[in-house]
Amino acid sequence: xxxxxxxxxxxxxxxxxxxxxxxxxxxxxxxxxxxxxxxxxxxxxxxxxxxxxxxxxxxxxxxxxxxxxxxxxxxxxxxxxxxxxxxxxxxxxxxxxxxxxxxxxxxxxxxxxxxxxxxxxxxxxxxxxxxxxxxxxxxxxxxxxxxxxxxxxxxxxxxxxxxxxxxxxxxxxxxxxxxxxxxxxxxxxxxxxxxxxxxx
Amino acid sequence: xxxxxxxxxxxxxxxxxxxxxxxxxxxxxxxxxxxxxxxxxxxxxxxxxxxxxxxxxxxxxxxxxxxxxxxxxxxxxxxxxxxxxxxxxxxxxxxxxxxxxxxxxxxxxxxxxxxxxxxxxxxxxxxxxxxxxxxxxxxxxxxxxxxxxxxxxxxxxxxxxxxxxxxxxxxxxxxxxxxxxxxxxxxxxxxxxxxxxxxxxxxxxxxxxxxxxxxxxxxxxxxxxxxxxxxxxxxxxxxxxxxxxxxxxxxxxxxxxxxxxxxxxxxxxxxxxxxxxxxxxxxxxxxxxxxxxxxxxxxxxxxxxxxxxxxxxxxxxxxxxxxxxxxxxxxxxxxxxxxxxxxxxxxxxxxxxxxxxxxxxxxxxxxxxxxxxxxxxxxxxxxxxxxxxxxxxxxxxxxxxxxxxxxxxxxxxxxxxxxxxxxxxxxxxxxxxxxxxxxxxxxxxxxxxxxxxxxxxxxxxxx
Numbered sequence: 001x002x003x004x005x006x007x008x009x010x011x012x013x014x015x016x017x018x019x020x021x022x023x024x025x026x027x028x029x030x031x032x033x034x035x036x037x038x039x040x041x042x043x044x045x046x047x048x049x050x051x052x053x054x055x056x057x058x059x060x061x062x063x064x065x066x067x068x069x070x071x072x073x074x075x076x077x078x079x080x081x082x083x084x085x086x087x088x089x090x091x092x093x094x095x096x097x098x099x100x101x102x103x104x105x106x107x108x109x110x111x112x113x114x115x116x117x118x119x120x121x122x123x124x125x126x127x128x129x130x131x132x133x134x135x136x137x138x139x140x141x142x143x144x145x146x147x148x149x150x151x152x153x154x155x156x157x158x159x160x161x162x163x164x165x166x167x168x169x170x171x172x173x174x175x176x177x178x179x180x181x182x183x184x185x186x187x188x189x190x191x192x193x194x195x196x197x198x199x200x
Numbered sequence: 201x202x203x204x205x206x207x208x209x210x211x212x213x214x215x216x217x218x219x220x221x222x223x224x225x226x227x228x229x230x231x232x233x234x235x236x237x238x239x240x241x242x243x244x245x246x247x248x249x250x251x252x253x254x255x256x257x258x259x260x261x262x263x264x265x266x267x268x269x270x271x272x273x274x275x276x277x278x279x280x281x282x283x284x285x286x287x288x289x290x291x292x293x294x295x296x297x298x299x300x301x302x303x304x305x306x307x308x309x310x311x312x313x314x315x316x317x318x319x320x321x322x323x324x325x326x327x328x329x330x331x332x333x334x335x336x337x338x339x340x341x342x343x344x345x346x347x348x349x350x351x352x353x354x355x356x357x358x359x360x361x362x363x364x365x366x367x368x369x370x371x372x373x374x375x376x377x378x379x380x381x382x383x384x385x386x387x388x389x390x391x392x393x394x395x396x397x398x399x400x401x402x403x404x405x406x407x408x409x410x411x412x413x414x415x416x417x418x419x420x421x422x423x424x425x426x427x428x429x430x431x432x433x434x435x436x437x438x439x440x441x442x443x444x445x446x447x448x449x450x451x452x453x454x455x456x457x458x459x460x461x462x463x464x465x466x467x468x469x470x471x472x473x474x475x476x477x478x479x480x481x482x483x484x485x486x487x488x489x490x491x492x493x494x495x496x497x498x499x500x501x502x503x504x505x506x507x508x509x510x511x512x513x514x515x516x517x518x519x520x521x522x523x524x525x526x527x528x529x530x531x532x533x534x535x536x537x538x539x540x541x542x543x544x545x546x547x548x549x550x551x552x553x554x555x556x557x558x559x560x561x562x563x564x565x566x567x568x569x570x571x572x573x574x575x576x577x578x579x580x581x582x583x584x585x586x587x588x589x590x591x592x593x594x595x596x597x598x599x600x601x602x603x604x605x606x607x608x609x610x611x612x613x614x615x616x617x618x619x620x621x622x623x624x625x626x627x628x629x630x631x632x633x634x635x636x637x638x639x640x641x642x643x644x645x646x647x648x649x650x651x652x653x654x655x656x657x658x659x660x661x662x663x
Contacts, residue, residue: 176603
């Protein structure tokens with residue numbers, strides 16, 4: 001009896017100590033797969049035609065939306081301000097932030113020439129999160145470090161921040177928004193973002 | 201009908217494939233230099249001069265051996281009957297000719313002259329020719345080194361132009377798209393944007409395009425010049441094996457040691473030294489012209505005419521029937537007064553000239569090594585500085601662009617940061633190009649560029 005109890009306790013401790021099980025791939029694989037899917041779209045001869053640009057960007061957006069946790073990124077970018085605003089304001093901010101950042105990211109991808117490469121440089125554990133380090137080798141052989149900070153959401157790994165050249169998107173915007181909000185209202189910030197959004 | 205058209209398309213396709221130039225094999229630095237020094241016409245001309253010197257040596261060597269002169273001939277002759285009991289009297293007079301008096305003579309002369317002692321003339325000429333060959337060998341190496349240096353400069357220019365063009369193409373695309381997005385927003389009535397923002401970016405784009413055109417032209421020029429050095433036809437495609445420009449070669453020996461070792465390796469110094477020795481030997485040969493040549497000569501003269509009696513006198517030689525061999529120990533002496541000394545002094549003066557030039561080259565070689573070494577060190581520091589600055593400029597660009605995207609930044613920040621990044625990246629490429637050219641110049645200054653014996657240029661092949 002004592003021995004059975006001991007085995008049970010040990011199993012329980014092991015289960016508690018072990019990292020959460022994720023049925024899906026590990027973070028590096030998620031990034032690799034996402035990048036490969038994006039490259040597949042960018043290399044598709046039919047989608048490369050200028051008249052199909054809208055379709056191309058839509059496919060890229062769909063790929064990005066599966067992996068990026070826009071809500072988490074938007075919330076983190078606002079910092080303490082997020083707690084002070086209304087639900088309606090949060091909704092409007094999230095929509096604008098997501099569209100602006102996603103559009104810019106898609107636009108960067110759309111400049112793809114055909115010989116770019118993405119190398120996975122490693123994965124770092126940061127408490128419950130994982131930092132996937134990649135290097136984008138551009139057409140001009142420039143090496144751009146892009147790191148993806150990911151968290152587990154159920155059995156999925158999602159990106160809640162990414163850094164380009166060591167500049168964390170979330171940290172940067174937190175400072176920029178904070179600086180702006182020191183002398184402006186949140187409504188003014190929303191108007192600013194709306195003015196930047198793609199004309200419909 | 202359909203199958204005939206398909207066949208026609210296939211035939212035309214096949215012919216076009218045959219006519220198109222073959223895909224160029226990627227060309228590495230090492231192969232470019234090897235190919236150029238092997239077949240470049242300047243090197244071929246230097247080799248021809250070397251062959252000429254070898255032939256002069258063969259000629260000087262041949263002076264040791266006997267000189268053989270042989271003359272033979274055939275012609276009309278006269279029969280003659282000697283009066284019995286006499287030595288030279290003939291039964292008929294010289295002018296009493298009849299048709300049955302005609303005969304034919306076969307005759308000739310042979311002389312063999314073997315020089316015995318020439319007071320050093322032959323040895324001096326041989327020594328001069330031997331020095332001449334060594335001087336020409338060194339000149340072949342010099343020409344190869346000069347060709348290798350020029351090929352290195354062109355190869356690095358090609359890489360520099362290619363990478364600069366690639367970078368500016370990327371930048372052009374980025375700025376052009378930013379302009380389009382800005383124009384759309386201005387048109388949509390964005391309050392914080394105006395015409396000035398668009399103009400600012402268009403000015404930046406124009407700068408990028410000017411640089412891009414310069415880079416593309418530079419690439420074509422470098423490729424064309426390199427093709428000429430490699431003996432490829434006009435319009436030949438050159439594809440560098442290196443995927444990107446990076447710093448090559450390592451300096452593992454201190455500069456002072458490189459400079460000292462250069463004195464033993466530089467082919468110019470060898471050429472001048474051997475050239476001076478050659479003139480010195482010629483001076484000795486000219487001086488020896490004041491003295492006679494001792495020789496041994498064997499000779500023979502003979503003629504035969506059928507139907508002609510031989511003369512029996514020791515005093516009279518019948519040119520149409522005789523045989524006279526002989527041997528003598530001879531002396532040939534051309535007394536030229538001060539001419540020989542004057543010629544010797546001319547050669548000596550030429551030797552002195554080359555010795556002075558050698559001294560000058562020996563003083564200049566270490567200075568060249570020092571200058572090239574300093575250029576390498578400066579370029580290395582520039583690469584480190586520019587690379588670190590490029591990282592900072594990229595971070596600035598990312599931040600400026602991030603603010604611009606959400607409407608919190610200005611076009612001025614975007615343009616300024618992009619311009620800083622472009623200038624620093626161009627400076628990084630320029631520093632890398634200068635580094636590699638300086639390494640090639642250092643290899644040339646140390647006499648190691650052909651064969652890369654010190655690993656200076658092109659250094660280890662990139663993986």
